[in-house]
Amino acid sequence: MSATVLVVETNSVGNGTRAMRHAQARGFRAQFLTRTPAEYRSHEPSPLDVADEVTVVETFDVPKLMRVAAGRRYAAVLAFDELRIVQATILGELCGAPFNPPLESIVTARFKDLTRRALEGSSYTVRYAIHSLSEPPRRSSLGYPCVVKPIDEAASEGVVVCRDSEDLRDAVEGLRAMVSKPNSRGYRLLPTFLVEEFVEGEEWSAELVWSRKLQDWRLVGFTAKEVTPEPYRFEVAHVFPHSFGEARDREILRQLRDCLRMLGLRDTLVHVEFKLRGDRIVVMEVNPRPAGERITELVERVLGIDLVDLHLAAHLGVADEALRGATADGFAGIRFVRPQRAGTVERLDVIGDAGAGLLALCLKPTPVRVTAAEQPHLRLGHVIVDGSSPEEVTRRLDEEVRRVRQLYAVREREVARE
């Protein structure tokens, strides 16, 4: 029987499913672990159909996972969301995956307080303080503005920029509410949080992969991101690749490699989010997995490489081969269609003709119910375009999103019933 690649759950855009497809294309069997198969009912294709073997197990429970994997050998074990990456690495270690990343480094990257500790003393980190919800600070010892963030949540949830001690108290109360019940994926946050120094300026991300040939990280590319204004900073658009200028790109890569060394990471693919303070990078977070937000699709369009396959290749020790011959061709960007308000979106109409460079305009099937609580995070769809420059891509994204008309159920007009 051929060797097996094990995938622990998949994220909402189906990276786990794609990883299994790539594994099969590379001649491996694919096994899929999930706690709730029903969660994937709407996935097309379903990971349950793609996998050669599906095992239902509580994927938050390490001993139960180990029991399932005990006695088996895996070529690689992968996960695509923060909540399962540590488990996947433990299983890789248990089951002799030959190019498994070091477990301690994965734990360090997983929890933001550990990441800060590992980078302490370097110029790549910010001043920070670790606090418990049982004894929250009344004031920030770092001054204002400061940033409050949970140490183990993903996608910037619960991250708040505080301007003063009143904001800080509000942010702590917000965290308390988040911790009081499991999140949408069934995970209960730790009651520990960071208060960090706020770093002004834009944020970028970098995709890097471990090269066994170089015994160092190779840069796949930088991505420019657009976020909503303070204090929320929800990501609304991305453009790939971004260049800071040739010499600066080299220097930023040098610093990123330095950081990743300090964290002890290797044998995987990482998505690093960072800001710039002068000519020094300041690391916001390090995720040992492909980027979310469909950045993988932008990379695939520009470089012809699927980051999911590259992630798999890194875990199989063949990332250098997977990268061979990849050269950038133009630029690509994504912008998300966000609801204008809560309510039921009855129709999403696209008006006018598609502009040049449109690669995808995907909208959710209507009607879509948008609750007030979900509204900030929820997306009604996205557009992906390409172009010959980042400016052209940004302009095309704006034009395409403007073509989408959101038609809500009559709630705004119902006021006329008076």
Add this chain to the structure above:
Amino acid sequence: LRVSDARLALVGPSRGFTDRAAVLGIDAFVVTSPEKLAGAAPPATPALVLDYTCDPLFVPLLRAAHEVMPFRACVSATEDGLLPAARANEALDLDWVPVEAVEATRNKIRMRERLAWAGLSPVSCQVCRSAEDVAELAAEVGFPVVLKPPDGVTSTGVRLVGSLAEADDAFAEAGGGLLLAEEFLEGREYSVESFSFHGRHVVLAVTEKRVLGYGRGRFVEIGHALPARLSGDVEAEIRRVVGDVLSALGLAEGPAHTEIKLTPQGVRIVETHNRPGGDHILELVKLVTGIDLDELTLGWAAGIVEALVEPVPARGAAAVRFLVPAPGRVASITGVHSLAGTAGVVAVDVGLGPGDEVVEVLSSADRSGYVMCVGAEIPEAVERCERALGRIAVTHAPSSPARVLTAV
């Protein structure tokens, strides 16, 4: 203009408003109710004394006065005078804020309707006659939802309800009638002071608002501070949206106080009024920009001041924080007098003494006083307010637990 041409009818003015008109050289004709007369104007001021909110003689008598001593406009800075003033302007064909615009700002249902037609500030809402109607909206936007009396002011009667049972309570409290249910808007709250010059809207100040926690589902403002800490982009967006909203509502002259929330989806309008903000915001604006909104209103209506071309840059920051002690009978209160002359403290007013009963804060009227401070920036001004409030020690009578209370 000759000064004698600068005559205004002031509807329901405070004495301060009337006096300010006099200082500006404006001939004031005061319209006030019998009970407000003494507090509205000096004895020699020509006045029409009747209940201007409902007396059918209001407009005919004002017209008669207008024939003898023509006004440039009828102006009001008080809540109950805004609509009568607009009606008078319309009847006398005077150019100020039209009735339709005042109604669109006073009635929250109409405001949402107008904004929806104009495609501005989308907010899901529904006019509700009962908790069942609220359930219909909640089925779409989820709980909690906000319930508002259509024509309420100062957040009175506004409730955040988290369930059908709470919605039932809100209808019981409202004593029947309609309530407007709206999606709960997540985000920081601000208020925007603007002044419109022939349809050109100039934002004079954006104020940060602090609201007492939503624990009991009430929205009580416990602090304001300005100039708001905003990035240039966000501030520009606020100016743009507020300007568009005022235009859409037909408000082309005079002051406006617009309450907004900065949500992750952008700027959303909570409500707007064609008067300056209350709650001491007027004083804060004057402290930081030097602009007296009452003077500007009177001067512009009388045609004796130039239009502002652009906002006045802020000098420093100012904040007000309200005293919100826990409920109970007050045994003693100390520390108030020691605040005079304290660095940055501009005003202190604590309307609380031994024997007074502090009630649970469910509306602005339940607050026990305030401290106003200035500082180089908001954190300093707020810090000074907090420190000042911290020096005010309220002890309770033995029937309730004795403790030292400060503002929340």
